[in-house]
Amino acid sequence: MSLLKETLAQIKRPNQDMEKQARRRLDNLTKPPGSLGLLEEIAYRLAGIQGQVLPQQAKDKLVIVMAGDHGVTAEGISAFPQEVTPQMVLNFLRGGAGINVLARQAGARVLVADIGVAGKALSYDGLISCRVKSGTDNIAHGPAMSREEAIKAIETGINLVQQQVTDQLALVGTGDMGIGNTTPSSAILAVFSGLEPAQITGRGTGLNNERLQHKIKIITQAIEVNRPNREDGLDVLAKIGGLEIAGLAGVILGCAARQIPVVIDGIISGAAALIAHSLAPLSRDYMFASHLSAEPGHRIMLDLLGLKPVLHLEMRLGEGTGAVLAFHLMEAAVNIINNMATFTEAGVSQG
Numbered sequence: 440m441s442l443l444k445e446t447l448a449q450i451k452r453p454n455q456d457m458e459k460q461a462r463r464r465l466d467n468l469t470k471p472p473g474s475l476g477l478l479e480e481i482a483y484r485l486a487g488i489q490g491q492v493l494p495q496q497a498k499d500k501l502v503i504v505m506a507g508d509h510g511v512t513a514e515g516i517s518a519f520p521q522e523v524t525p526q527m528v529l530n531f532l533r534g535g536a537g538i539n540v541l542a543r544q545a546g547a548r549v550l551v552a553d554i555g556v557a558g559k560a561l562s563y564d565g566l567i568s569c570r571v572k573s574g575t576d577n578i579a580h581g582p583a584m585s586r587e588e589a590i591k592a593i594e595t596g597i598n599l600v601q602q603q604v605t606d607q608l609a610l611v612g613t614g615d616m617g618i619g620n621t622t623p624s625s626a627i628l629a630v631f632s633g634l635e636p637a638q639i640t641g642r643g644t645g646l647n648n649e650r651l652q653h654k655i656k657i658i659t660q661a662i663e664v665n666r667p668n669r670e671d672g673l674d675v676l677a678k679i680g681g682l683e684i685a686g687l688a689g690v691i692l693g694c695a696a697r698q699i700p701v702v703i704d705g706i707i708s709g710a711a712a713l714i715a716h717s718l719a720p721l722s723r724d725y726m727f728a729s730h731l732s733a734e735p736g737h738r739i740m741l742d743l744l745g746l747k748p749v750l751h752l753e754m755r756l757g758e759g760t761g762a763v764l765a766f767h768l769m770e771a772a773v774n775i776i777n778n779m780a781t782f783t784e785a786g787v788s789q790g
């Protein structure tokens with residue numbers, strides 16, 4: 440059996456009984472029931488994932504930043520040039536990017552993987568080189584990649600989780616780098632939501648009105664030219680996706696198969712989550728939404744996945760920045776369920 444098939448078959452529902460017991464415990468803590476809102480939901484979902492009423496703090500926190508390029512940048516759909524992708528990869532490795540600063544604060548490791556940056560292979564200390572292809576082909580004129588390449592890129596993400604995430608009590612965040620990648624991400628969302636690209640497409644790195652209209656036209660064209668079948672997640676991914684999107688879908692599936700919670704960043708990671716969900720609906724039970732991006736389609740994306748963001752910061756950077764910020768709240772949720780006193784312990788009267 441292929442690694443992808445094997446991984447999909449391993450994904451099972453978290454422990455419902457532990458979830459129920461954790462909810463009961465949360466209701467017995469000294470607060471009105473439900474008053475800690477989404478922190479309570481995170482706590483009982485982690486109890487289900489870990490299979491214990493009292494979930495433990497993550498022993499290893501990491502964010503996986505997948506870098507890949509996009510042939511569709513030839514259409515002028517980004518405010519920045521393609522060479523920024525490898526330049527930012529170097530910035531990540533030197534520790535100077537937004538994700539490095541926020542990951543340090545969260546005590547998380549940053550793994551940087553080249554799954555398909557355009558041009559020659561990058562060779563830097565600390566870079567994980569797992570290239571499937573030197574950037575995708577231009578989706579405005581044909582498929583981004585072959586179905587075989589899409590599977591290989593997903594399996595690359597699964598392998599990365601298997602190799603790098605050795606602790607069962609890990610917490611993983613998803614991050615992306617790839618100039619132009621809000622275009623395939625919006626295209627994927629348009630296909631799964633059935634909405635018009637104009638309703639969900641945003642400015643990415645900062646397009647003006649005129650260039651935003653052009654981006655919408657290119658996304659519409661990419662969908663018309665490729666005719667992706669939304670019942671077939673691999674078809675959608677291969678035709679209008681990206682290599683880092685595929686790799687991140689693999690990271691999400693790999694985490695779900697190993698019962699590791701995975702925190703989803705913004706619109707690019709969200710597109711990867713839509714692909715993962717279409718291949719294995721139960722993978723959703725291991726996903727946690729981090730923030731609500733300023734990109735207009737993000738709320739629709741999270742609604743499709745049934746995930747609630749915990750941060751509303753008007754961020755639109757990617758790299759995993761929202762994901763590592765949400766790590767702080769995941770830790771807060773674990774602290775609450777473990778360390779708050781119950782009504783009985785504190786001698787407080789219940790309503």
Ligand SMILES: Cc1cc2ncn([C@H]3O[C@H](COP(=O)(O)O)[C@@H](O)[C@H]3O)c2cc1C
Nearest residue numbers: 517519615616617618619620621643644757
């Ligand atoms: C300096 C810089 C750092 C970034 N870090 C993440 N992105 C983000 O912006 C890009 C997507 O936006 P678009 O589709 O408009 O190109 C991706 O690389 C994403 O990771 C960056 C973009 C830039 C310019």
Ligand SMILES: O=C(O)c1cccnc1
Nearest residue numbers: 643705706732755756757
């Ligand atoms: O929402 C995001 O993650 C995002 C938005 C714009 C550019 N890069 C990432």
